[in-house]
Amino acid sequence: xxxxxxxxxxxxxxxxxxxxxxxxxxxxxxxxxxxxxxxxxxxxxxxxxxxxxxxxxxxxxxxxxxxxxxxxxxxxxxxxxxxxxxxxxxxxxxxxxxxxxxxxxxxxxxxxxxxxxxxxxxxxxxxxxxxxxxxxxxxxxxxxxxxxxxxxxxxxxxxxxxxxxxxxxxxxxxxxxx
Numbered sequence: 461x462x463x464x465x466x467x468x469x470x471x472x473x474x475x476x477x478x479x480x481x482x483x484x485x486x487x488x489x490x491x492x493x494x495x496x497x498x499x500x501x502x503x504x505x506x507x508x509x510x511x512x513x514x515x516x517x518x519x520x521x522x523x524x525x526x527x528x529x530x531x532x533x534x535x536x537x538x539x540x541x542x543x544x545x546x547x548x549x550x551x552x553x554x555x556x557x558x559x560x561x562x563x564x565x566x567x568x569x570x571x572x573x574x575x576x577x578x579x580x581x582x583x584x585x586x587x588x589x590x591x592x593x594x595x596x597x598x599x600x601x602x603x604x605x606x607x608x609x610x611x612x613x614x615x616x617x618x619x620x621x622x623x624x625x626x627x628x629x630x631x632x633x634x635x636x637x638x
Contacts, residue, residue: 489551489554489555489558494547494550494551494554495547497550497554498547498550498551500517501513501514501517501545501550503516503517507546507547508542508544508545508546509544509545509546509550510544511527511530511531511534511543514530514533514534514545515527515530518530537549537550537552537553539552567625567626567629568622570625570629571622571625571626573590574586574587574590574620574625576589576590580621580622581617581619581620581621582609582619582620582621582625583609583618583619584602584605584606584609584618585602585605587599587605587608587609587620588600588601588602588604588605591605612624612625612627612628614627
């Protein structure tokens with residue numbers, strides 16, 4: 461996911477310091493695992509998951525979803541509109557979950573680039589160091605970096621934690637900060 465720093469577009473996978481995500485292949489679902497998970501939900505083995513089967517399976521996992529929300533969930537997943545979830549539709553859902561995990565991993569890796577000492581916070585000095593190593597004009601001064609951090613520092617501790625970083629990145633990266 462590209463991150464925007466000032467007026468410069470930075471692709472976190474190619475221009476930030478190398479990380480494992482740049483060499484990590486896109487996760488694809490294992491067809492056998494998909495079938496096994498699908499069969500856990502398809503209680504009667506008819507090749508489709510009903511709302512009741514989905515509800516019962518989720519409740520067994522300790523997940524309680526109101527009927528109305530469950531109906532809406534099935535409607536989103538049920539591409540062919542037959543009121544059931546078949547293995548292909550379930551596969552799309554399963555793949556989207558894997559993709560979300562990949563995105564979260566990428567976000568954590570980007571955060572870790574900025575959090576140079578690994579304490580869970582991005583300080584003014586760490587931000588300045590990373591921006592300088594990228595050769596960016598933004599953040600050359602301590603004051604610039606303080607202002608950038610202040611704009612996303614929700615809890616007011618003078619640093620950016622992972623939650624604040626994630627929110628900032630979802631809002632367009634550092635572009636809103638300069």
